[in-house]
Amino acid sequence: MVMDVHHYHPFSVYFIASILFVFFILYKLVQSWSSSNSSSNLPPGPTTLPLIGNLHQLVGSLPHHSLKLLADKYGPLMHLKLGEVSNIIVTSPDIAQEVLKTHDVNFSDRPNLASARTVSYNNTNIVFSPYGEYWRQVRKICTVELLTTKRVQSFQSIREEEMVELVKKIAASEGCAVNLTQNIFPMTYGIAARAAFGKKSRYQQVFISKIEEQLKLMGGFSLADLYPSSRVLEIAERVKFEKIHKEIDRVLQDIIDEHRNRSECEVVEDLVDVLLKYQQENDSESVLTDDNIKAVIQDIFVGGGETSSSVVEWGMSELIRNPRVMEKAQAEVRRVYGKKGYVDETELQKLIYLKSIIKETLRLHPPAPLLAPRESRERCEINGYEISSKTRVIINAWAIGRNAEYWTEAESFKPERFLNNCIDFKGADFAFMPFGGGRRICPGITFAIPNIELPLAQLLYHFDWKLPNNMKNEELDMTESGGITLRRKNDLCLIPITHQTQM
Ligand code: HEM
Numbered sequence: 001m002v003m004d005v006h007h008y009h010p011f012s013v014y015f016i017a018s019i020l021f022v023f024f025i026l027y028k029l030v031q032s033w034s035s036s037n038s039s040s041n042l043p044p045g046p047t048t049l050p051l052i053g054n055l056h057q058l059v060g061s062l063p064h065h066s067l068k069l070l071a072d073k074y075g076p077l078m079h080l081k082l083g084e085v086s087n088i089i090v091t092s093p094d095i096a097q098e099v100l101k102t103h104d105v106n107f108s109d110r111p112n113l114a115s116a117r118t119v120s121y122n123n124t125n126i127v128f129s130p131y132g133e134y135w136r137q138v139r140k141i142c143t144v145e146l147l148t149t150k151r152v153q154s155f156q157s158i159r160e161e162e163m164v165e166l167v168k169k170i171a172a173s174e175g176c177a178v179n180l181t182q183n184i185f186p187m188t189y190g191i192a193a194r195a196a197f198g199k200k201s202r203y204q205q206v207f208i209s210k211i212e213e214q215l216k217l218m219g220g221f222s223l224a225d226l227y228p229s230s231r232v233l234e235i236a237e238r239v240k241f242e243k244i245h246k247e248i249d250r251v252l253q254d255i256i257d258e259h260r261n262r263s264e265c266e267v268v269e270d271l272v273d274v275l276l277k278y279q280q281e282n283d284s285e286s287v288l289t290d291d292n293i294k295a296v297i298q299d300i301f302v303g304g305g306e307t308s309s310s311v312v313e314w315g316m317s318e319l320i321r322n323p324r325v326m327e328k329a330q331a332e333v334r335r336v337y338g339k340k341g342y343v344d345e346t347e348l349q350k351l352i353y354l355k356s357i358i359k360e361t362l363r364l365h366p367p368a369p370l371l372a373p374r375e376s377r378e379r380c381e382i383n384g385y386e387i388s389s390k391t392r393v394i395i396n397a398w399a400i401g402r403n404a405e406y407w408t409e410a411e412s413f414k415p416e417r418f419l420n421n422c423i424d425f426k427g428a429d430f431a432f433m434p435f436g437g438g439r440r441i442c443p444g445i446t447f448a449i450p451n452i453e454l455p456l457a458q459l460l461y462h463f464d465w466k467l468p469n470n471m472k473n474e475e476l477d478m479t480e481s482g483g484i485t486l487r488r489k490n491d492l493c494l495i496p497i498t499h500q501t502q503m
Contacts, residue, residue, distance in 0.1 A: 041386040043088055045079035046070065053081030055226065062482050063221070064369040067091070068399035077383055083226025087392045088382075091399050093406060093430035098382050099374070099393060100430065100438035105131075108439050111375040111392050114224035114234045118241040119214060119248075125295035126443070127303075127372055138288070138296050143443045145274040146195065146300065152446045156345050158194045159450060162187050163343075163458050170463065170496050177468040180316060180459075181491035185309040188451055192304030195447075196297050197259070198270040203251045210248045211302060217241060219483035252294040271300060303444045306485050307367040308451040313492055314365035315357060315456055318413045320465060320494060321473050325415060329354055333461045334499070343461045348453050354460075356418035358452055359432075362401075362425060364413065366434035367485045369398035374440070397433050398486070406431040463496040 048054055057080075058066045067089050071078055076092030090096050099107045108131040112123065120128045126142065129135040145151065166187050170178055189208045217240060224230070224237035259272045275293045282288075319326040332353045337343050374393040379386065404410045407417070423429050426445065427437040435442035442448075459465075467476060479489040 041384075042086075043077045043079040043383075043385040043387075044074045045081075046074065048081040053083055053085075055082055055221075058082070058221070062369075062480060064396055064398040064486075067370075067394065067396050068402075071396065071399060077385060079385075082221070082392075083223070084229060085226060085392055086388070086390075087394055088387060090393065090395045092403065093400060095382065096395055096400065096430040096433065096437070099395065100427075100433075100436070103380055103382070104438040106377050106380050107374045107393055109375045109377050110440075111225070111373050112228075113222070113373070114228065114237040115218060115222040115241075118238050118245050119218070119298070121291040121295040124292045125299045127299055131377070131440075138292065139443060141275065141278055142271070142296065142300065146271050147443050147447050149446055152450065155191070155195050156450075159191055159454055160344060162190050162194075163454055166455065167458055167462055170459075171498055174496060174498055177493045177495050179491050179493050181313055181488065181493075184312050184455065185305070187455070188309040188312070189301070189305035191451055192301050194270075195304065196271045196300045197255050198272065203255055207248070207251045207255075207301075208305075210244060210251065211298070211305075214241070214244050214248060215302070215306065215484050217244065248298070249294065252297060253290065255297070256290055256293060272297060300444075303442070304447060304451070307444075308448045310367045310485055310487050311358065311361055311365070311448075311452045312455050313488055315361040315452070316459065316465075316494070317476060317478060317488065317492055318361055318364070319357070319460075320467060321476050321478070322413050323473055325357065325413065326460075326465070329357055330460045330464070330499075333457050337457075337461055343454070343457050345450060345454060348450065348457065351453065351457060352419070353415065354453060354456060356415040358449075358456070359418040359423070359425065360413055360415040362434040363407070363432055364401060364411075365480075365486055366397050366401060368434070368436075369396070369486050371395045371397050371433070371436045372440070395433075395436075397436075400431060400433070403431070462499060464499055465494045465496060468493055468495055 046054055046057060049056065057070060060066070068091065070080070071089060071091035076090065077095045078089045078091070080087045080089055090099055110123075110128050110130065112130070113128070116128045117123060123129050124134070124138075126135065126139050129138065166183055169183060186208060189211075190204065193204045193207065222237055224233040227233050255272060256276070259276055272293070275288060275296060279288045279290075279293065319329065332351060333343070336347050336350045340347070371394075374395070376387055376389055376391045376393065378389050381387070401407070402410045423432055425432055425435050427433065427435065427441045430437065435445055467473065477488075477490055481487050481489040
């Protein structure tokens with residue numbers, strides 16, 4: 001009996017404590033549920049669940065797909081709670097215009113994401129730096145020194161050299177299946193690397209593979225970004241990236257040191273030189289640290305390599321699936337370059353049909369389907385709904401590009417829709433914005449376009465193409481992969497047949 005009492009007492013204390021704890025959790029859940037479902041003036045959206053909000057509604061397919069399905073039900077301005085964070089999802093050109101034009105300044109911030117902090121040297125790259133003086137400064141250096149039309153033209157010989165290598169490699173596999181994906185990505189990265197840190201660096205290959213590894217880790221939603229109040233998740237996120245970040249950092253520091261130590265006469269100025277010069281010349285207040293420089297070089301490298309390659313890859317995929325378009329494009333390229341006998345940059349302006357093919361590819365396969373996340377700085381109203389400060393903004397450019405209200409036969413690949421009109425991707429047409437819009441629009445458009453036009457023109461001029469294993473054109477798999485950019489899930493493998501040019 002005595003034993004029983006002794007045994008019973010401690011148990012009952014734990015028991016009561018556990019009951020109280022369960023009640024406390026239930027109370028918190030109900031509280032968070034009712035607060036997230038009660039605000040009357042939020043944009044419409046599905047009911048949120050305790051703790052996870054609407055996360056369960058994004059499970060199972062790629063985020064831009066599930067967000068489109070939800071928007072079909074709840075409208076083009078939708079509210080979702082993802083984890084503990086309020087988001088608005090924009091799925092129409094009108095609302096995109098409100099965000100990117102009418103309220104441009106208010107939505108020019110980026111959220112402070114745990115997943116980005118380590119790799120972006122504490123948000124000191126261009127993409128993730130908060131809207132303000134530092135962002136203005138680094139963005140300006142890059143646009144003025146690297147991304148102007150004149151500077152981009154000066155990289156012409158780099159592009160042409162890399163293309164010759166590509167054509168040679170493909171021609172060597174005449175009649176056999178070639179993995180185009182594995183040829184295109186390194187080539188475009190090679191161009192970006194040479195523009196950013198000069199003549200082929202001995203670090204180039206290792207840098208490319210490390211960056212690809214890092215991009216894979218960055219794909220998908222990160223728990224730490226969904227629950228920013230959790231210190232544990234934040235630390236876990238940092239640990240996840242620490243090893244790869246250290247490796248990349250070592251390569252970048254070597255590149256910077258190598259640039260510092262070389263003699264002036266051997267220099268053809270590249271981005272690293274420009275940033276180092278800026279570092280030396282400026283007063284201590286606006287000086288760039290080595291970490292700032294590394295953050296910016298990474299931006300240019302990833303922006304310059306990853307996105308343009310995926311457009312070339314999707315463009316070739318669509319051309320194979322649409323033989324009529326392929327023939328018309330080949331006829332144009334072969335007519336324009338027929339006399340010359342080779343493709344260079346001087347005639348690219350004449351490839352009107354190819355340009356419309358690239359626009360159509362960007363409409364259906366924007367490399368950044370949800371652009372880059374934004375965050376509101378202050379409370380504001382859109383369409384009569386209240387958007388509080390620090391709300392994250394996701395613009396579903398992929399869904400807007402496929403919206404049947406704005407595009408006829410929206411799911412079909414029809415480059416002709418871009419002929420004889422001036423719809424462009426420079427930020428004025430909110431139904432078509434693969435490069436985003438407003439003051440944080442992609443600054444790399446001028447750099448990107450020749451990196452897409454030139455390889456496509458080469459591939460169309462030199463080769464006819466067919467699918468391996470007697471596959472029919474329409475059977476080509478077009479599944480997308482999840483990740484930071486919208487790549488093909490499976491590599492694109494095609495058989496090249498060298499085209500005999502008639503002089
Ligand atoms: C087809 C090629 C490309 C596509 C589709 C693309 C797309 C984008 C998008 C959607 C954004 C976010 C814009 C926004 O928030 O509204 C962005 C930002 C950015 N892109 Fe690109 N990009 C491409 C090529 C490039 C290139 C070649 C570079 C540099 C050489 C580059 C550098 C950047 C940078 C630095 C930002 C951050 C801008 C800021 O936050 O102020 N991009 N890009």
